[in-house]
Amino acid sequence: MLRAGIVGLPNVGKSTLFNALIANAKAEAANFPFCTIEPNVGVVSVPDERLEVLSKISQSAQIIPTRIEFVDIAGLVKGASQGEGLGNQFLSHIREVDAIVHVVRCFENDDIIHVAGSVDPLRDIEVIKLELALADLSQIERRIDRTRKTARTNKEAQIELAALEKLSVALNEGKQTREVSLTEEENEAIAQLGLLTAKPVIYAANVSEDDLASGNQWVEQVREMAATENSKVVVVSAQVESELIDLSAEETAEFLSALGVEEGGLKSLIRATYELLGLRTYFTSGPKETRAWTIHVGMLAPQAAGVIHSDFERGFIRAETVAYKDLVANGSMNGAKEKGLVRSEGKDYIVQEGDVMLFRFNV
Numbered sequence: 001m002l003r004a005g006i007v008g009l010p011n012v013g014k015s016t017l018f019n020a021l022i023a024n025a026k027a028e029a030a031n032f033p034f035c036t037i038e039p040n041v042g043v044v045s046v047p048d049e050r051l052e053v054l055s056k057i058s059q060s061a062q063i064i065p066t067r068i069e070f071v072d073i074a075g076l077v078k079g080a081s082q083g084e085g086l087g088n089q090f091l092s093h094i095r096e097v098d099a100i101v102h103v104v105r106c107f108e109n110d111d112i113i114h115v116a117g118s119v120d121p122l123r124d125i126e127v128i129k130l131e132l133a134l135a136d137l138s139q140i141e142r143r144i145d146r147t148r149k150t151a152r153t154n155k156e157a158q159i160e161l162a163a164l165e166k167l168s169v170a171l172n173e174g175k176q177t178r179e180v181s182l183t184e185e186e187n188e189a190i191a192q193l194g195l196l197t198a199k200p201v202i203y204a205a206n207v208s209e210d211d212l213a214s215g216n217q218w219v220e221q222v223r224e225m226a227a228t229e230n231s232k233v234v235v236v237s238a239q240v241e242s243e244l245i246d247l248s249a250e251e252t253a254e255f256l257s258a259l260g261v262e263e264g265g266l267k268s269l270i271r272a273t274y275e276l277l278g279l280r281t282y283f284t285s286g287p288k289e290t291r292a293w294t295i296h297v298g299m300l301a302p303q304a305a306g307v308i309h310s311d312f313e314r315g316f317i318r319a320e321t322v323a324y325k326d327l328v329a330n331g332s333m334n335g336a337k338e339k340g341l342v343r344s345e346g347k348d349y350i351v352q353e354g355d356v357m358l359f360r361f362n363v
Contacts, residue, residue, distance in 0.1 A: 002294075003069045004273045005097035006204075009124050011112055012105040013206040013238035018042065018072035020241035020266055040072040046274050046281075047267045048292055050324055054283055054356065055290040057332060066281055066292040068273055071097055091135050095194040099276050100201045101269065102128060103238075106218035107208040121205070121218045122225060129176065132196040137171045139193060140164050160189035171197070179229065200276045203233045204269055212237045213260035232272050236265030282355040283324065284308070301349040305359045315362035319345045324354035 006014050022042030045065040055063050073093045094100065104121040144164045151157040163186035170180045176197040182190075190198075203226050205219045215235055226233045241264055244252050256264060281292045282304060295304050301321075306313030326341040327333065333356075336342050351357070 002099075002277050002279070003071055003097040004099045004101050004277075005071045005073050005094050006101045006103060007073050007094060007128065008103035009105070009127065012103050012124070014103045015040075015072055016238040016242055017103055017204065017206065017236065017266075018070060020238060020245060021070050021270075041069060042072075043067050043069050044270055046270055046292070048281065050283070050354065051290055051292060053328055054285040054324070057327065058285040058290055059287060060285060060290040061287065062289045064289055064291040066274075066294045068270065068277075070101070091132075091196065094132070094196055094199075097199065099273060100199050101204050101273060102201050103204045103206055104218075104222055106205045106216060106222065107211070109208070119218065121222050125203070125222070125225065129197075133171050133174075133176065136177060136195045136197050137168065139195070140168050140171070143193065144168065156189065159185050162186060163190050167195070176229065201229075201231045202269070202272050202276055203231060204265075205233055205235050206238050207235055209237055209240050209259065211235075212240060212265065232276060234265055234269045234272050236269055240264065241266050280351070280353045282351050282353075282357055284358070285356055295351060299351050300347060301345055301351055301357075301359075302347050304351045304357070305361065308359070311363060312359050312361050316347060317360040317362060319349065320358040320360070321345045321349070321351075322356050323352070324356055327356050 006018055008014050018040060021044050022040075045067055048065060051063045051065055054060070071093065102125065104124055105119055106121055108119055144161065147157050147161045147164060151161040163182050166182065166186075167177055167180055167190070171177070177195045178198050178200065203222050205215070205222050207216060207219060211219070212235065219233070219235055223233045240259070244255065244264055247255060252264070256262065278297050280295050280297055280299075282295060284291050284293065293304070293307050295307055301319045302313045302316040305316050305319065320342055321344075322333065322336045322342045326339075327336050330336040330339055330341065333342065
């Protein structure tokens with residue numbers, strides 16, 4: 001299961017957002033810095049209306065969605081890379097996640113004290129980006145010193161050193177690691193470092209209830225900045241989401257409709273995180289269960305089968321495959337077969353988003 005870390009300055013709404021993501025989470029959402037010391041972890045389902053449709057076609061006994069793990073990481077402050085505000089501990093938690101959800105405060109509220117005394121999302125973003133970059137730069141410089149000694153005679157060390165030197169130059173120029181073009185070999189050489197600025201980022205613009213539908217000037221600033229680094233922005237209202245937790249589906253729809261939105265920002269955030277990580281979904285569906293399975297873009301059929309069980313990959317023979325839309329349009333697997341829409345795919349088949357699959361294998 002892949003992990004996304006929720007980060008940001010203190011008092012921007014991280015723990016409130018996390019509690020809404022994980023309805024029964026125990027993170028304390030308090031009006032003071034560092035109220036989250038140990039990272040809180042929770043697992044959320046990825047919203048996917050296709051599961052319900054497939055379940056009805058197959059008359060499945062249960063539905064099992066795919067999931068993402070979210071980690072609520074304590075607020076970072078200026079100087080975190082030097083240990084300020086327990087920064088070293090918090091930065092180590094970020095190293096362990098696959099992607100970053102950067103919560104940015106885009107609302108005014110005199111009752112919630114901003115750590116810097118005023119609302120300025122671009123300033124806040126730069127504080128976090130700088131601290132992550134400084135932490136990476138420190139790690140890279142130490143690694144360069146060690147690698148340079150072995151690079152004289154070791155080809156692998158030479159590849160790593162070349163990558164490290166590229167990254168050092170870029171970070172000193174104010175860039176992030178993910179903006180640097182490296183070869184496949186270079187990426188593999190530095191993968192174990194878990195560099196903070198290499199992780200993909202989604203900016204969660206946390207707004208007031210009144211701005212959920214239309215955003216505000218701060219949201220536009222964040223969008224303009226994010227566009228320069230090819231990052232996504234999702235508008236959420238942590239406070240609204242926390243109010244939705246105890247409502248029924250009908251009450252939630254009515255509440256959101258009154259605010260001028262079709263769905264809460266959390267569903268958009270979960271989907272965006274899933275896409276950010278380069279993930280795709282395929283389905284298995286039958287009387288027992290309809291289930292979503294997570295794979296990386298470009299996975300071949302045997303690898304996708306291996307996500308279910310390693311025996312499926314080792315003994316893979318073929319995959320009976322039909323596109324979700326074709327299955328739904330024909331009402332059943334038999335109907336899709338009669339139209340010639342169910343394909344027999346071999347070991348070289350690249351699994352597509354929304355494929356409904358049945359694997360044949362030797363045990």
